[in-house]
Amino acid sequence: xxxxxxxxxxxxxxxxxxxxxxxxxxxxxxxxxxxxxxxxxxxxxxxxxxxxxxxxxxxxxxxxxxxxxxxxxxxxxxxxxxxxxxxxxxxxxxxxxxxxxxxxxxxxxxxxxxxxxxxxxxxxxxxxxxxxxxxxxxxxxxxxxxxxxxxxxxxxxxxxxxxxxxxxxxxxxxxxxxxxxxxxxxxxxxxxxxxxxxxxxxxxxxxxxxxxxxxxxxxxxxxxxxxxxxxxxxxxxxxxxxxxxxxxxxxxxxxxxxxxxxxxxxxxxxxxxxxxxxxxxxxxxxxxxxxx
Ligand SMILES: [Zn+2]
Numbered sequence: 001x002x003x004x005x006x007x008x009x010x011x012x013x014x015x016x017x018x019x020x021x022x023x024x025x026x027x028x029x030x031x032x033x034x035x036x037x038x039x040x041x042x043x044x045x046x047x048x049x050x051x052x053x054x055x056x057x058x059x060x061x062x063x064x065x066x067x068x069x070x071x072x073x074x075x076x077x078x079x080x081x082x083x084x085x086x087x088x089x090x091x092x093x094x095x096x097x098x099x100x101x102x103x104x105x106x107x108x109x110x111x112x113x114x115x116x117x118x119x120x121x122x123x124x125x126x127x128x129x130x131x132x133x134x135x136x137x138x139x140x141x142x143x144x145x146x147x148x149x150x151x152x153x154x155x156x157x158x159x160x161x162x163x164x165x166x167x168x169x170x171x172x173x174x175x176x177x178x179x180x181x182x183x184x185x186x187x188x189x190x191x192x193x194x195x196x197x198x199x200x201x202x203x204x205x206x207x208x209x210x211x212x213x214x215x216x217x218x219x220x221x222x223x224x225x226x227x228x229x230x231x232x233x234x235x236x237x238x239x240x241x242x243x244x245x246x247x248x249x250x251x252x253x254x255x256x257x258x259x260x261x262x263x264x265x266x267x268x269x270x271x272x273x274x275x276x277x278x279x280x281x282x283x284x285x286x287x288x289x290x291x292x
Pocket of ligand 1: 006007009032
């Protein structure tokens, strides 16, 4: 066990949450934060995001990610218009930024993986900053929106990353954070799904929804919306029960898309999705918070 107090609540009590390949994930008894027992040092951390990581986890996923992006656009469009100045932290091969650019956004991106930075330039002509956010040192009060899609669980010091984002956001600007959900329905009913959420050795910290809210508030943000994806575990069962659900499919990011026949819908699709997401939270959730 670690002697370090929890960086969210300052507590010291922790218990083993799950063990993968003999490595323990510990959960804080004070606030629910889940962390890998041994957080890698700086050198090991940087070395992890090398050519091999890019090949295994990123390369070629651009086109396949596009269906999932529609969910991100819906969430973004609910809160933010017109398009402004956006930074994506962990921009991968620039796929989402490219689509934002086409919609009129002025885009910037940071990406730790050098091969991903090269791919963004090659495929879309985008110039991403290579490294971690804190190394770039953007001027204060620069961005209307900062996007953090599946990034905070990878960083060693999440509070430092959030403090830097708060600094570079304009007052009233938004941060949009998408995170895997370690305590959702899926993670509780399936070891396979839980392990894909924990994603050893890539994920260092996992945030239950309330813990994620708490660190945002601690970092000087006011939360305005949080939406969970609909359970993948339940969704994957539906096709067995209902004809017409057979086309249910899971996207790269873990979101499940179910083309529901019109006659089954008693709510607008977006309402139905968010209601089901609250009842059966799936493998991820998205929070929008503003700089206050
Ligand atoms: Zn804690």
